[in-house]
Amino acid sequence: MAERMTTDAPRPRPAAEPRLPTLGEEITRPGHLACPGCAVPLLARTFLKIAGPRTVFCVPACCFAVIDGPFPYSSAGVPFVHCAFETAAVTAAGVKAGLRARGQGDILVVAWAGDGGTFDIGIQALSGAAERNDDILYVCYDNEAYMNTGIQRSGSTPNGAWTTTTPGGKQGRKKNLGMIMAAHRIPYFATVSPGYYNDMVAKMRRAISTKGFRMLHALSSCPPGWKMAEEHSLTSTRLAVDTRIFPLYEVDDGRFRVTVNPPQRPVSEYLRLQGRFAQLGAAGIEAQQRAADEDWAALRARCERHGNVND
Amino acid sequence: MPRLPDGRYRFDSLEELPPVAVSLGSTAWNRTGDWRSREPVFADQRPPCTHGCPTEQDIVDQLRLCAQGRIREAGELLLSANPFPATTGRVCPHPCTASCNRGQMDGVVDIPGVEAAIGDELISDGFVPARRPRVGGRVAVVGAGPAGMTAAHYLALAGLEVVLYDRDERPGGLLRTGIPPYRLPRRALDAEIDRALRCVEFVGQRALGRDLQLGTLKQEHDAVLVAVGRHAPRPLGLEGEGSGGVHDGLGLLAELHRGQPAPAGKRVVVIGGGNTAMDCARSLLRAGRSVGVFYRRDRASMPAFVDEVEEALEEGVKIEEWVLPEALLLEGGKVRAIRFVRARPGAPDSSGRPRPEPIPSSGFVVEADLVVVAAGEVLDAGPFEKSLLTGGFVAADATLETRMPGVWASGDCLGGGGTVAEAIAQGRRTAAAIARKLGVAGPEPDLLAARGAGADVIGFDRIRPHYFAAVPAVPRSKIDVQSRLGGGEVRVALAHAQASAAAVRCLSCGTCTGCDNCFQFCPDQAVVRDAPGRYRADVARCKGCGICVTECPRGACVLHDLGENG
Numbered sequence: 001m002a003e004r005m006t007t008d009a010p011r012p013r014p015a016a017e018p019r020l021p022t023l024g025e026e027i028t029r030p031g032h033l034a035c036p037g038c039a040v041p042l043l044a045r046t047f048l049k050i051a052g053p054r055t056v057f058c059v060p061a062c063c064f065a066v067i068d069g070p071f072p073y074s075s076a077g078v079p080f081v082h083c084a085f086e087t088a089a090v091t092a093a094g095v096k097a098g099l100r101a102r103g104q105g106d107i108l109v110v111a112w113a114g115d116g117g118t119f120d121i122g123i124q125a126l127s128g129a130a131e132r133n134d135d136i137l138y139v140c141y142d143n144e145a146y147m148n149t150g151i152q153r154s155g156s157t158p159n160g161a162w163t164t165t166t167p168g169g170k171q172g173r174k175k176n177l178g179m180i181m182a183a184h185r186i187p188y189f190a191t192v193s194p195g196y197y198n199d200m201v202a203k204m205r206r207a208i209s210t211k212g213f214r215m216l217h218a219l220s221s222c223p224p225g226w227k228m229a230e231e232h233s234l235t236s237t238r239l240a241v242d243t244r245i246f247p248l249y250e251v252d253d254g255r256f257r258v259t260v261n262p263p264q265r266p267v268s269e270y271l272r273l274q275g276r277f278a279q280l281g282a283a284g285i286e287a288q289q290r291a292a293d294e295d296w297a298a299l300r301a302r303c304e305r306h307g308n309v310n311d
Numbered sequence: 312m313p314r315l316p317d318g319r320y321r322f323d324s325l326e327e328l329p330p331v332a333v334s335l336g337s338t339a340w341n342r343t344g345d346w347r348s349r350e351p352v353f354a355d356q357r358p359p360c361t362h363g364c365p366t367e368q369d370i371v372d373q374l375r376l377c378a379q380g381r382i383r384e385a386g387e388l389l390l391s392a393n394p395f396p397a398t399t400g401r402v403c404p405h406p407c408t409a410s411c412n413r414g415q416m417d418g419v420v421d422i423p424g425v426e427a428a429i430g431d432e433l434i435s436d437g438f439v440p441a442r443r444p445r446v447g448g449r450v451a452v453v454g455a456g457p458a459g460m461t462a463a464h465y466l467a468l469a470g471l472e473v474v475l476y477d478r479d480e481r482p483g484g485l486l487r488t489g490i491p492p493y494r495l496p497r498r499a500l501d502a503e504i505d506r507a508l509r510c511v512e513f514v515g516q517r518a519l520g521r522d523l524q525l526g527t528l529k530q531e532h533d534a535v536l537v538a539v540g541r542h543a544p545r546p547l548g549l550e551g552e553g554s555g556g557v558h559d560g561l562g563l564l565a566e567l568h569r570g571q572p573a574p575a576g577k578r579v580v581v582i583g584g585g586n587t588a589m590d591c592a593r594s595l596l597r598a599g600r601s602v603g604v605f606y607r608r609d610r611a612s613m614p615a616f617v618d619e620v621e622e623a624l625e626e627g628v629k630i631e632e633w634v635l636p637e638a639l640l641l642e643g644g645k646v647r648a649i650r651f652v653r654a655r656p657g658a659p660d661s662s663g664r665p666r667p668e669p670i671p672s673s674g675f676v677v678e679a680d681l682v683v684v685a686a687g688e689v690l691d692a693g694p695f696e697k698s699l700l701t702g703g704f705v706a707a708d709a710t711l712e713t714r715m716p717g718v719w720a721s722g723d724c725l726g727g728g729g730t731v732a733e734a735i736a737q738g739r740r741t742a743a744a745i746a747r748k749l750g751v752a753g754p755e756p757d758l759l760a761a762r763g764a765g766a767d768v769i770g771f772d773r774i775r776p777h778y779f780a781a782v783p784a785v786p787r788s789k790i791d792v793q794s795r796l797g798g799g800e801v802r803v804a805l806a807h808a809q810a811s812a813a814a815v816r817c818l819s820c821g822t823c824t825g826c827d828n829c830f831q832f833c834p835d836q837a838v839v840r841d842a843p844g845r846y847r848a849d850v851a852r853c854k855g856c857g858i859c860v861t862e863c864p865r866g867a868c869v870l871h872d873l874g875e876n877g
Contacts, residue, residue, distance in 0.1 A: 011391070011762070012384035014375035016825025016844030019778070030836040030852045031341030037856035041834040069338040072320070080334070197831070223856075231857030231870065234832060238777065 021201050023049035032075035034067040037223040037230030039194050039237065040141050041067065044076065044112070046194075047139065050204050053078060055108045056099075058092040060122060061085040062114035063148040063222075064141065085121045088113040089129035092136040108137065108208060115142040115156035119175050130184040130213045137207055138215040140177065143222035151225045158245070159291065160284055162227070162276040169279050173291065177217050182251045188214035190250035190259075194221075195238025199248055199260050206250075219246045227275025239270040244296040245288075249303070256299065257308035267292050343835060347855030349872045351838075353829070353846045355764035356821035356866060359410035360422060362768045365728075365736035366399075368392040369758045370407060370422055374817040375824065377425055377810060386433040389426065390440050392758055393735050394464045394507040395457065395486075397434060397499040400427025401802070402490055403732045404616040412771045412820050418784030421805070421813040428810035434502040442510055443470040448749045451476065451532040452511075453519050456484020457731045458722025459538035460507050461738025462745070465754040467510035469746045474532075475511050478518035482508060484540055485723075486731065488565035489587065491594050494619075496800050520694025529717055534745045537705065537713070538722040538738065539694075545687040547582065551639040552684065556646035560587040560685025564594065573598040576681025580605060580649055582636055583685035584613035589620060591683045592628045597798050603629040603677070605636065607654060607667040614729075622801055626792050635669055639682065648678045690724055702726065710744040711737060719745060769821035773866030778828070782816050785809070823867040829859035 027048035034041045040063060048055060058081045059065050065082055069075050083091040092111035099107050111129075113122055118140040129136065145163045146152040153163040153170050156177070160169040181189045188210045192200040200218075207214045219240055221233040228236060240246035241262055248260040267289045271277040280288065313321050320335045322328050360370040369388055376385035389396045400423045411419035448471045452463045455477035463475040481487060482504055486495065517523050519539055528535045544559035546552055556576055560583065567573060573595060581592045584606035592602045604623070606613060609632045613620055624630065633654045640648040653673035656665030690704055699705055699714055704726030707713050713720050721737035723729060728737070739754050746753025755761050788803045795801050805813060825844025837852035838859055846868075848859075860870045 011388060012376060012381065013762070014372055014379055014381070014824070016842075018843065019824075019826040020828065020831050026836070028836070029337045029339045030849075031338030031343055032835075033338075033341075033343075034834060036346065036835075036854035037858060038834055042832060045834070045836065046831075069334065069341075071332055072334045073336040073338045073341075074334040075338040077337075194832075229857075230855075231861040233834075233856065233858055234862055 020197060023201070024052055025049065027053055027055075027077040029075045029077055031073075032067050032069055034063070035222075035224055035230075037221070037233040038063075038067070039218075039220040039222075039233055040064055040143075041075075042194055043139070043141055043218050043220060046197075046201065047110075047204055048076070048078060050201065051108055051110070051208050054106065055110060056081065056092075056095055058083055058088055058095055058109065058111050060088040060091075060113050060117040061148070062117050063143070064112055064114065066148060085117055087125055088117050088122050089125040089134070089136070089138060092138070093129050093132070093134035096134065096136055109135075111136055111138045113138070113140055114146075114148070115140060115144060116146045116154045118142070119155035119177060123180075127180075127184065130181065130186050130215075133186065133212045135212055138213070139218060140215065141218045141220035142177075143220045143225060144174070145222075145225055147222050147225040160277060160280050160288060162279060163225075169277075169284075178249070178251060181215055181217075182254060182256070184213075185254050186214060186251075187212040187253055188250065190216055191246065191248050192216055192218045193237040193241050193246060193248060194218070195234045195236075196241055196248060196260055203250060203259070225276070227278070228273055232273055236270065236273050239265065239273065243267045243270040244292050245270055247296060247299055249299060255306040255308065256302040257306070258299065258303055342851050344837070344849070344851045344853050347850075347853055347873065349855040349857065349870050350850060350853050351829070351848050351857065351859050351868050352871050353823065353848070353868050355759075355762070355823055356767040356769050357759055357764060358820040358822060359412060359768055359770065360407035360420075360820075361759060363406040363410045365406070365730065365733040366393045366739065367736065367758065368407075369762070371817060371819045371822045372762075373429070374420065374422070374425060374814040375819060375822075377429060378814040378817070380811065382429055382432050382807070382810075383436065383438065386429045386436075386438060387440070388758075389429055390433070390438075391755060392739065393732075394440075394461055395430070395503045395731075395735060396426050397430025397503055398457075398486060398495060399732055399735065400424065400430050401495050401499070401800075402486075404618075404730060406732075412769070412774050413784075413816060413818055415771050416776050416779065417781050420816045421784065421787060424787050424805045425810045425814050428805040428807065430503070431499065431804060432807070434499060434506075439506060439509060440468060442468045443752065445472070446470040446751050448472065448534075448751065449474070449532045450534045450536065450745060450749075451528045452536045452538065453477075453523060453528070454484060454538035454540055454722065454724075455479070455482035455513065456538060456540050456722055456734060457486055458540075458734035458738040458741075459484065459536065460504065461735045462536050462538065462721060462742040463511045464507040465739055465742035466745060469742070469751050469753045471746070471749065471751065473511045475508065475513045476517040476519075476523060477513070477515055478521075478539075480515045482513050482515070485561075488568055489561060489590065491564070491568070491590050493593070493597070493795065493798055493801050494590075525694070525696075525715065525718060529715070533717075533749055535718045536741055536745065537718060537720045537724060538734075539691075540723040541688045541690040541704075541726075543689050543691040544684060545689050547636055547684055547686055549636060549639050551641050551646070554639065554641050554646055555644055556680055557639065557682045557684065560591045560683050561688060563683055564590055567594055567598075573600070574681060576679070577601065578679050579603070579681045579683065580677055580679040581683045581685060582606075583683075583687070584608065584615055585685060585687065586615045586619060587688075588683075588685035589615045589623050589628075591685055593619075593623050593626060595681075595683070596623075596626055596628060597796050600681070603631060605631045605634045605651060605677075607633065607635050608656075608664060609633060612664050622789070626796065633667060635667060637674060640676065646679060646682050648676050649682060650674055650676050688723075690726070711741045712744065764821070767821065767866075767869075769866040774818060774820060775862065775864045778826075778864035779818060784816065785813065819865050821866050824865070826864060828862045828864060829868060832858050832862045834858065
């Protein structure tokens with residue numbers, strides 16, 4: 001072989017290897033007002049990259065209504081209807097009806113509400129829209145308290161969690177939204193965690209392409225409200241799944257299916273990341289573990305009844 | 312209502328306002344970056360494998376190139392750090408894998424297996440590394456072992472005229488005289504030596520102190536490198552060590568590998584616990600002898616590589632621990648048996664290991680008609696002036712220059728080390744130092760720094776295991792014991808596809824692979840992707856949350872505190 005004489009060519013480097021699914025174009029815009037580490041903009045950004053620009057958001061009073069930006073600026077990049085606290089679902093249903101009347105029924109209408117506007121204040125409108133099977137997609141980003149107004153407890157705040165209105169930790173358990181919605185027999189319900197990105201993307205795709213009333217229940221970490229370091233934002237939503245405190249499942253026309261088999265880590269790993277659980281002693285953590293085990297067993301039993309268990 | 316260049320609208324009269332409040336402007340003008348008190352810095356760091364490897368190869372890039380099917384390029388990169396990959400892939404104790412982060416998940420990556428596979432591929436390809444145009448400058452290298460050959464190779468590639476001397480007829484040093492063919496097939500060794508020494512003038516049968524003098528060499532060359540190794544056997548200090556039937560380990564191996572028949576003797580006793588002892592034991596086993604290895608400490612303390620000890624035991628070598636040789640029993644000037652005494656661990660010595668302490672009246676006699684002494688080697692200090700030595704070894708400074716200016720040293724003659732990889736690493740370092748001294752472009756001393764990687768060693772705490780799918784390690788297969796005693800290679804080399812499959816398992820610790828996690832997970836769209844795999848933080852947007860840093864699967868991104876002025 002001929003002797004090559006140059007050695008100054010740039011050394012070879014391996015090619016880049018993108019790992020995440022390729023989504024559509026970026027719709028949302030930077031400059032929004034979310035706190036550092038907030039998961040909501042990430043949820044919205046990912047959602048809109050899949051849903052595309054022919055989408056309308058209907059947003060009641062909640063963090064996202066503020067995050068989007070002050071008048072006359074918006075970061076969503078799609079029409080964004082601000083509505084009253086209790087009316088996310090019906091506003092969305094109304095917008096959908098109006099668009100259909102104008103021959104634009106293909107536009108996706110999304111009700112995007114926090115846990116306060118979903119579990120508590122908006123549940124009547126939500127139940128009604130679900131019962132009528134209005135053709136809307138309801139996204140509840142659940143940060144487990146009224147974070148926007150100063151971290152007051154909501155129906156979604158987990159047992160034992162500190163809020164400004166439960167300084168010793170909340171008494172009683174979190175409402176089970178999945179069971180409430182499953183009882184409505186809606187076409188599609190799913191829980192999503194931004195810490196399980198591929199699972200979240202798959203469920204967003206599914207929810208967007210399904211007809212009728214469908215709902216995504218997203219665990220949305222809130223570093224200030226959870227008293228947690230900002231960089232642990234996604235770690236916490238991942239640990240919530242791994243510890244089975246927030247299992248990932250979908251309910252397809254009443255049939256339950258777990259989509260991510262969690263590695264079953266002890267709940268303490270999730271709890272100790274967040275200052276809002278700091279007052280829990282060993283007995284408190286033990287009780288949380290028991291509750292997580294019970295809920296998980298109940299969810300598994302439900303999946304088994306529908307023949308949807310694969311380990 | 313005119314639209315302004317920044318995307319905002321201007322309303323000139325009340326009539327222009329829509330009937331309801333509508334936000335038509337974008338928030339993109341908002342410099343949320345002003346909120347931050349810290350920011351991510353995207354920079355590659357040092358993987359633990361490279362940190363553990365004496366030659367400091369760019370293992371991560373090599374494995375990724377191999378996984379992407381670019382074996383030739385992986386090989387080119389490998390050759391820039393190590394001219395003998397097919398050799399080291401086989402004989403190195405692979406400290407690279409000892410700290411492999413994947414070991415804490417589903418088993419270490421088979422780095423040496425891939426290295427040997429790449430080396431074999433380069434041989435069958437006939438690949439030859441590029442060489443710079445000739446420049447003035449003559450260098451003499453004394454000793455054609457791994458250290459000397461490596462230095463000669465890189466100096467020749469730098470365009471210098473290099474003469475390589477060795478006391479043997481053929482180059483290779485300990486690789487040829489010491490390492491048995493069942494560990495290192497000679498076709499691989501010969502091919503790699505041929506490639507390494509293509510542009511080097513080799514002169515055999517020239518020993519330092521006999522045919523060559525340091526002073527003369529120095530006068531005739533611009534630089535001299537001494538890499539003569541250490542060959543003189545360390546005696547046991549027993550009476551009758553010169554008798555018939557008693558051999559020194561390295562000498563015996565050299566004779567065997569030159570094709571001489573093994574010396575007579577059915578029952579073999581090998582004294583020592585290093586690689587030479589294991590090589591002697593296994594080579595004599597292959598010559599049909601029954602062999603016992605007698606070592607003064609326990610098996611775990613043996614300096615021999617773990618794999619070698621395991622394979623020796625599989626093949627039927629007996630190992631006796633905690634025994635000290637006491638006397639050779641002779642008959643007619645020939646060894647007949649050897650008396651040992653049992654020992655127990657005593658106070659630790661300078662190496663931190665327990666000193667073997669003889670147990671009184673525990674003596675026993677082992678019949679033996681061939682005794683191999685492999686209790687270590689020392690430097691033959693004959694050719695060196697006293698002023699050049701420290702503690703029985705050649706003394707050198709940080710650049711490996713000896714106390715005689717213009718004379719460098721590397722390899723085993725410096726003491727310490729003792730592995731082929733360390734010799735190669737020193738050879739390359741010395742070549743770089745000599746090239747620098749002579750004012751020519753030499754080999755790159757730090758490949759990772761050259762591509763911009765920082766000095767942080769990435770431990771398992773920086774790895775995010777949940778981003779990696781489990782792919783169990785496939786242990787390399789070995790030839791069964793009966794067949795391997797025929798003398799062939801013990802471990803089966805990885806085929807092309809197997810090497811790629813092993814390479815895919817690399818986590819690329821501390822090295823950005825362009826996975827896009829940081830880019831996609833940023834809530835503020837503040838991570839900019841300039842090109843696939845090239846990221847930076849947009850400081851006008853970044854709020855400093857640090858999600859990109861926590862979600863980087865491999866520690867290629869760190870969070871910097873900006874302090875009070877941030």
